[in-house]
Amino acid sequence: MSGMTGNPEAIGEAIRNARTIAVCSHINPDGDTVGSATAMRLGLESLGKEVYLFCDDKIPDQLSFLPGVEHFRRPQESDGPFDLVLAVDISDKARMGACELLISRSAHTAQIDHHPTNPMYMETNSIDGKAPANCLLIREQLRELGVAMTREIAICLYTGISTDTGNFAFSSTNAETFEVMAELMRHGLPLSNLNRILFRERSRPQVLLMGKAIDSLMYYCDGIIAVMKLTEQDFKDCGALSEHADTLVNVGLETIGTKMAILGRETGDGMIKFSLRAKHPTCISDVAQSLGGGGHPQASGVTLAGTLDEATERVLEAMIKKLNGNGKQ
Ligand code: AMP
Ligand code: MN
Ligand code: MN
Numbered sequence: 624m625s626g627m628t629g630n631p632e633a634i635g636e637a638i639r640n641a642r643t644i645a646v647c648s649h650i651n652p653d654g655d656t657v658g659s660a661t662a663m664r665l666g667l668e669s670l671g672k673e674v675y676l677f678c679d680d681k682i683p684d685q686l687s688f689l690p691g692v693e694h695f696r697r698p699q700e701s702d703g704p705f706d707l708v709l710a711v712d713i714s715d716k717a718r719m720g721a722c723e724l725l726i727s728r729s730a731h732t733a734q735i736d737h738h739p740t741n742p743m744y745m746e747t748n749s750i751d752g753k754a755p756a757n758c759l760l761i762r763e764q765l766r767e768l769g770v771a772m773t774r775e776i777a778i779c780l781y782t783g784i785s786t787d788t789g790n791f792a793f794s795s796t797n798a799e800t801f802e803v804m805a806e807l808m809r810h811g812l813p814l815s816n817l818n819r820i821l822f823r824e825r826s827r828p829q830v831l832l833m834g835k836a837i838d839s840l841m842y843y844c845d846g847i848i849a850v851m852k853l854t855e856q857d858f859k860d861c862g863a864l865s866e867h868a869d870t871l872v873n874v875g876l877e878t879i880g881t882k883m884a885i886l887g888r889e890t891g892d893g894m895i896k897f898s899l900r901a902k903h904p905t906c907i908s909d910v911a912q913s914l915g916g917g918g919h920p921q922a923s924g925v926t927l928a929g930t931l932d933e934a935t936e937r938v939l940e941a942m943i944k945k946l947n948g949n950g951k952q
Pocket of ligand 1: 649715716718869897898899915916917918919922923924925926
């Protein structure tokens with residue numbers, strides 16, 4: 624059975640019936656999808672499974688401390704077949720990128736996810752749209768499988784939980800989040816060290832890119848909307864990669880009075896990737912969905928074709944339309 628609540632028993636059964644398992648992270652990987660996959664790998668290997676990690680994009684350097692992250696491969700590098708393909712934190716099939724190839728090379732398919740917009744695209748789906756981080760669902764899954772918590776698994780889970788809750792600041796953060804954190808601390812989580820790597824340090828290209836993003840900042844609708852843009856040239860000037868722009872949208876949202884912020888970036892392949900953020904209770908996922916993207920109520924994304932200026936105009940128009948009452952709050 625599948626539904627909009629987690630279903631660890633069904634996933635547990637699929638895992639118990641498999642020997643070879645391909646675990647997939649989403650494109651533009653973040654701490655939650657990579658933390659979910661690396662925690663799963665450690666847990667499943669302790670059960671004697673043969674586990675393969677896949678992602679269609681490079682894993683950001685910032686996450687290189689994650690135990691086992693070096694096992695990630697591009698889906699094109701694998702022949703399969705696998706007994707089971709397991710997607711983690713992947714809101715829809717398109718976010719698998721080329722990992723979608725693995726579906727036809729696997730006997731069974733399953734996913735664990737926490738995006739309310741998930742259309743349940745696998746055979747077995749465990750979706751809890753209320754979970755603040757997918758890593759909280761992974762921890763539940765590992766318990767269901769009887770996997771013992773270790774310091775290494777704690778490091779992976781903390782990475783997803785802290786990054787998806789904005790370092791325990793988003794309104795999604797709940798009592799259970801801290802209960803799980805207490806468990807991770809008891810298993811030797813090096814909190815201060817990881818917190819510095821994830822939240823208190825930036826590489827030099829990231830700092831330079833922040834300057835470019837702030838230079839481009841424009842406000843609309845009395846400052847309710849903040850818009851930033853980064854060109855391919857900006858990335859070149861800073862010696863920066865696309866991943867270095869991943870949290871910069873928050874700089875616009877930090878402005879007092881701003882309720883919605885977007886950051887558009889040229890990806891180098893003619894497409895423009897947008898990060899959309901909103902302050903609770905303002906919702907942004909409806910705007911992303913209306914343009915073909917998706918995500919969480921306050922953190923969504925969409926990728927559009929066109930020039931940076933044209934595509935940004937389209938996103939801005941959709942936001943203004945929502946503000947003018949053609950959508951809810
Ligand atoms: P990002 O701005 O890339 O950090 O994405 C924010 C959130 O939106 C993440 O949880 C993603 O899963 C989701 N998201 C980003 N891009 C897309 C997209 N093109 N389609 C659906 N969801 C997306
Ligand atoms: Mn997530
Ligand atoms: Mn994610």
